[in-house]
Structure formats: C-alpha cells, structure tokens
Amino acid sequence: MKPKYDLNALQSQARIEKNHAKAHERQQLQTARKQQKSSARPQQRKADRWSAADDDMMTHERIMPRDERDRRRSVAQAAVVGQRPPSDTAVTVEGQQGLVIEVSTGMCRVDTGERTILCQIRNHLRTADSIFTNVVAVGDLVVVRDDGAGGGTVEAVAPRRSVLARPHGFRPHLRQVIVANADQVLIVASWREPAIWFELVDRYLVTAARDGLTAIICVNKVDLVEDYAACEAALRPYQALGVDVILTSAQEGIGIDTLRAVLSNRVTVLAGLSGVGKSSLLAAAQPGLQLRTGDVSSRKHEGRHTTTQATLVRLQGGGAVIDTPGIREFGLSGLPRHELAQFFPEVAALASQCHYNNCAHLKEQDCAVLEAVAQGTIAASRYHSYEAIYHALPA
Ligand SMILES: Nc1nc2c(ncn2[C@@H]2O[C@H](COP(=O)(O)OP(=O)(O)OP(=O)(O)O)[C@@H](O)[C@H]2O)c(=O)[nH]1
Ligand SMILES: [Zn+2]
Structure with a gap:
C-alpha cells in the first residue's frame, strides 16, 4: 500500500x-541595493513627496523614471515587511507612517507598529482625481496625524505597487481597490x-x-x-x-x-x-x-x-x-468573454493553431484546443472551467 x-x-x-x-x-538583496543607491542620491524633495496624484500610480508608472519607480516600490514593501524605508524618503506630510488594516466608508484603521488608530480620511485626498473610487484600501501605506483624542487622520497615501480591484457598481469606468x-x-x-x-x-x-x-x-x-x-x-x-x-x-x-x-x-x-x-x-x-x-x-x-x-x-x-x-x-467582473483564453495559458498557447482567428474554442471546426482536450493534453477539468466561465461572462 x-x-x-x-x-x-x-x-x-x-x-x-x-x-x-x-x-x-533576492528581494532582500534588491531592497538593500536600492537603499544603498538611494542614500547616495541627493535629495529631491519635490519628487519624493507623496501626493494625492500619486494614487494613480498604475497610470503614471510607465512614464516614471526607472529608479523612481523602483524606489517607490521598495518604500511600500519595506513598510510591510517591517523595515525602515530608504533614507531619502522625504515624507513632507507630517505624521506617523502606518499600514491600513481595515477600511469602511470614510474611515480606516491604521497599524503604526505601536498601536492601531481609527482614522478619518483627509478631505483633499477624497476629492483627488483618480481612476479609483476609494482613496484608501487595505494594505495601503499611509501617513497619519494623531488628533490627540485617540483617533487620527490619513494625510497621505504612498504609491501602490499592486492593486486588486473591481469595476465600481454604478461607475464602471472607475475601479474600486479592494487590496493594495x-x-x-x-x-x-x-x-x-x-x-x-x-x-x-x-x-x-x-x-x-x-x-x-x-x-x-x-x-x-x-x-x-x-x-x-x-x-x-x-x-x-x-x-x-x-x-x-x-x-x-x-x-x-x-x-x-x-x-x-x-x-x-x-x-x-x-x-x-x-x-x-x-x-x-x-x-x-x-x-x-x-x-x-x-x-x-x-x-x-x-x-x-x-x-x-x-x-x-x-x-x-x-x-x-x-x-x-x-x-x-x-473576481472576473469587467472581463469580456473573448479575453478569457489569455488567462488559461494552455488554451492561449494553442489558439494560434485554430482554424478561425476568433475561435472561442467551444464547438468550432479545426479547433486546436478541442483537439488537445480530446487527446488529453489539456486537462478536461481545466477545459470545463474555461467553458463554464466563458458562458458566465458578458459577450
Ligand atoms: N479534517 C479537517 N478539518 C479541518 C482542517 N482544517 C480545518 N478544519 C475544520 O474545518 C472547519 C472550518 O475551518 P475554518 O478554519 O473555520 O475555515 P475558514 O475557511 O476560515 O471558514 P470561514 O471563516 O467561514 O471563511 C472547522 O470545523 C475546522 O475544524 C483540516 O485540515 N482537516
Ligand atoms: Zn479554438
């Protein structure tokens, strides 16, 4: 047995x-190298400022200088793994750095490492121009100002290195960040x-x-x-x-x-x-x-x-x-049917061999994917998921 x-x-x-x-x-090495590099660089106060506009990092990222993008990533990462951010991080907003651990309408809970503070979100952040409907999400690295009465205010949000988001219910052109x-x-x-x-x-x-x-x-x-x-x-x-x-x-x-x-x-x-x-x-x-x-x-x-x-x-x-x-x-809201195949790597790999350019791999003639399923080179269970999810998605 x-x-x-x-x-x-x-x-x-x-x-x-x-x-x-x-x-x-590897990650630690990279962070250490970046910290070394950035401490050797002269201070650039303006560029280092975390502003509301930075919230839209995903859009601006591509046009950002390479070093700046790396540096921003390491700042966010350092905070989560409990290291200090690189020394040139001139957070011009006064306050304490913390990690958002819970969010509800207009409020969030921030862990500063020493304690957890229930915070309001600064108004000017809320009205900021952004493709996202929420300014603060769980996982965000923020600067909070203590109000002296046990609570606080989020004054700034650091650029994000990743977002899990879904389209907003009433405003589908905007996205709601669930996790940063x-x-x-x-x-x-x-x-x-x-x-x-x-x-x-x-x-x-x-x-x-x-x-x-x-x-x-x-x-x-x-x-x-x-x-x-x-x-x-x-x-x-x-x-x-x-x-x-x-x-x-x-x-x-x-x-x-x-x-x-x-x-x-x-x-x-x-x-x-x-x-x-x-x-x-x-x-x-x-x-x-x-x-x-x-x-x-x-x-x-x-x-x-x-x-x-x-x-x-x-x-x-x-x-x-x-x-x-x-x-x-x-999970899949906002994903059109025809884009599903690209997220099934074994399907995507064969798509170019299908007879029809726009093959959906369902019932088409000479479909390389269906042939692979018949031969067992694509797992039947994976194909069933593809089919079921495809039909559940909007055309
Ligand atoms: N046999 C067995 N039971 C387990 C195991 N892990 C968890 N359970 C039982 O499964 C049940 C659910 O476990 P939870 O840890 O509460 O599951 P969860 O995913 O956190 O569930 P939610 O809180 O509802 O999201 C409990 O009765 C556990 O005792 C396991 O490895 N083997
Ligand atoms: Zn096909």
Missing part, C-alpha cells in the same frame, strides 16, 4: 520552500468538506493573473483524502502550469512549515470558500493568530460604518495576510 500523503505534490514541497526562501533572499500592495494570492480549497471546486480555483487563478499577482494553491484537509491517486491526478495540471501546490492539514499539522515559508515576508491575499480551513491554517502557521477579529462596523462605540471588505493581519517575523470575504464577486 502507498504510504499516507506520499503524493508527488507533497514531495515537491521541499522545492516550494526552497524557491520561496530564494525569492525572499499584495504580492500573492493563496487560493485555499479543501479536498473534502466542502469538496474542492476546481472551477472556483480556476476563477481565482484568472483573478490573480489579471492583477499581476502570483497564485499558490493550498489544498487543505488532506487528512480526509481517501484516493491519493485521484488527488494527485487532479492537481497535476496546475503543477504542469508552474503553479505551486501545497497540501496541508491544519488538523494534523501537515504542510504547515511549507505554508509558513510561502507566507513569510510577503503580503498574501487569502481566497477560498467558507469552511475550507483558512482560519485554522493561519492559526496553525502562527499560534495565536486570529483571522477574524470583527470588523470596523461591529465596534459600535466608535461610530456607524459599513462592513469592511478586507482585513490585514501582520505575521510575526515579517509579512501579512489579507482576508477578503468579497474576493469572489470582484
């Missing part, structure tokens, strides 16, 4: 841990109870790819796996695509070291159905960590606010996790 948990995916966990450790080393400055998405599913839902995993993969974030799949509750061969086969297509797959059991402590290594020094957005074990996994990775601590709105004595969409929790030793109850809705 096969030994328990002797899955290929499980065996490759040592490789995943090593890769993440290496990536972290994340590095990766951890897609958590459970093998059973609830059974893994591959279409949802694939939707999350598309979401992450659209926003330029690395995705990692974590399959929890492997203690409930009965047919190891089936589990291995089901996950093989993801490994073939180069996606890291971690197998865990929060209950039995399996794969927790790998999970810890993957989360270390990164800002990770959690995605997954209710009940798959997100809270249990985090508690196993960091004893005492509570993912759900109640949102801004539940603290009645501090005023009336609407429910928060995401919550950030710092990890000991660097990094943070962001829990996003709303990630599912914003």
Whole structure:
C-alpha cells in the first residue's frame, strides 16, 4: 500500500520552500541595493513627496523614471515587511507612517507598529482625481496625524505597487481597490468538506493573473483524502502550469512549515470558500493568530460604518495576510468573454493553431484546443472551467 500523503505534490514541497526562501533572499538583496543607491542620491524633495496624484500610480508608472519607480516600490514593501524605508524618503506630510488594516466608508484603521488608530480620511485626498473610487484600501501605506483624542487622520497615501480591484457598481469606468500592495494570492480549497471546486480555483487563478499577482494553491484537509491517486491526478495540471501546490492539514499539522515559508515576508491575499480551513491554517502557521477579529462596523462605540471588505493581519517575523470575504464577486467582473483564453495559458498557447482567428474554442471546426482536450493534453477539468466561465461572462 502507498504510504499516507506520499503524493508527488507533497514531495515537491521541499522545492516550494526552497524557491520561496530564494525569492525572499533576492528581494532582500534588491531592497538593500536600492537603499544603498538611494542614500547616495541627493535629495529631491519635490519628487519624493507623496501626493494625492500619486494614487494613480498604475497610470503614471510607465512614464516614471526607472529608479523612481523602483524606489517607490521598495518604500511600500519595506513598510510591510517591517523595515525602515530608504533614507531619502522625504515624507513632507507630517505624521506617523502606518499600514491600513481595515477600511469602511470614510474611515480606516491604521497599524503604526505601536498601536492601531481609527482614522478619518483627509478631505483633499477624497476629492483627488483618480481612476479609483476609494482613496484608501487595505494594505495601503499611509501617513497619519494623531488628533490627540485617540483617533487620527490619513494625510497621505504612498504609491501602490499592486492593486486588486473591481469595476465600481454604478461607475464602471472607475475601479474600486479592494487590496493594495499584495504580492500573492493563496487560493485555499479543501479536498473534502466542502469538496474542492476546481472551477472556483480556476476563477481565482484568472483573478490573480489579471492583477499581476502570483497564485499558490493550498489544498487543505488532506487528512480526509481517501484516493491519493485521484488527488494527485487532479492537481497535476496546475503543477504542469508552474503553479505551486501545497497540501496541508491544519488538523494534523501537515504542510504547515511549507505554508509558513510561502507566507513569510510577503503580503498574501487569502481566497477560498467558507469552511475550507483558512482560519485554522493561519492559526496553525502562527499560534495565536486570529483571522477574524470583527470588523470596523461591529465596534459600535466608535461610530456607524459599513462592513469592511478586507482585513490585514501582520505575521510575526515579517509579512501579512489579507482576508477578503468579497474576493469572489470582484473576481472576473469587467472581463469580456473573448479575453478569457489569455488567462488559461494552455488554451492561449494553442489558439494560434485554430482554424478561425476568433475561435472561442467551444464547438468550432479545426479547433486546436478541442483537439488537445480530446487527446488529453489539456486537462478536461481545466477545459470545463474555461467553458463554464466563458458562458458566465458578458459577450
Ligand atoms: N479534517 C479537517 N478539518 C479541518 C482542517 N482544517 C480545518 N478544519 C475544520 O474545518 C472547519 C472550518 O475551518 P475554518 O478554519 O473555520 O475555515 P475558514 O475557511 O476560515 O471558514 P470561514 O471563516 O467561514 O471563511 C472547522 O470545523 C475546522 O475544524 C483540516 O485540515 N482537516
Ligand atoms: Zn479554438
């Protein structure tokens, strides 16, 4: 009989841990180099100022000098992993630097490292010209001014290095930022109870790819796996695509070291159905960590606010996790059908071999994708997701 948990995916966990450790080393080296470089540079107070216009970094990024873009990225990253930003960061706005851990209408909670402050958002920031509807999102690095009465005001928001966003409901030309400055998405599913839902995993993969974030799949509750061969086969297509797959059991402590290594020094957005074990996994990775601590709105004595969409929790030793109850809705909104294939790499790779230029890979004659599915070189489960998601998207 096969030994328990002797899955290929499980065996490759040592490789995943090593890769993440290496990536972290590289990141630290880069940050150190940039800090060295920037401290050698003369101060440029005007360019260093964080202004409301910087909020629109994603649009301005391309025309920014290379060094300036790198420097901005390292500032945001440094704050999250608990380092000091490069010495030439002349934050001309007076106040304390902090990380936004929760947001609700007009208010946010900021962790300064020493304490958490409930903050209002400065009016001039709110009216700023931006493609985003919200000025402040969870994960934002901000400058806050203490009001002396236990609260504070957000005076400035640092440029973001990434955004997870969705089109705004009433103003679809604008986007609402759900999470700022994340590095990766951890897609958590459970093998059973609830059974893994591959279409949802694939939707999350598309979401992450659209926003330029690395995705990692974590399959929890492997203690409930009965047919190891089936589990291995089901996950093989993801490994073939180069996606890291971690197998865990929060209950039995399996794969927790790998999970810890993957989360270390990164800002990770959690995605997954209710009940798959997100809270249990985090508690196993960091004893005492509570993912759900109640949102801004539940603290009645501090005023009336609407429910928060995401919550950030710092990890000991660097990094943070962001829990996003709303990630599912914003996943694919705004994505037209014909753009879906580009987020299924195995489909995109064959599209040029289809007979029709505009082949949707559904029922067309001489479709290279359908042929690959018939031959088994594209996994049937992945193709089913493609088909189902395609039909759910607007034409
Ligand atoms: N058998 C088994 N059960 C687990 C495992 N991890 C978590 N559970 C159980 O699954 C249930 C849900 O776990 P949670 O950690 O609350 O799941 P969650 O994803 O945080 O759920 P929400 O808070 O609703 O989003 C609990 O009863 C856990 O005890 C595991 O590895 N194996
Ligand atoms: Zn085709």
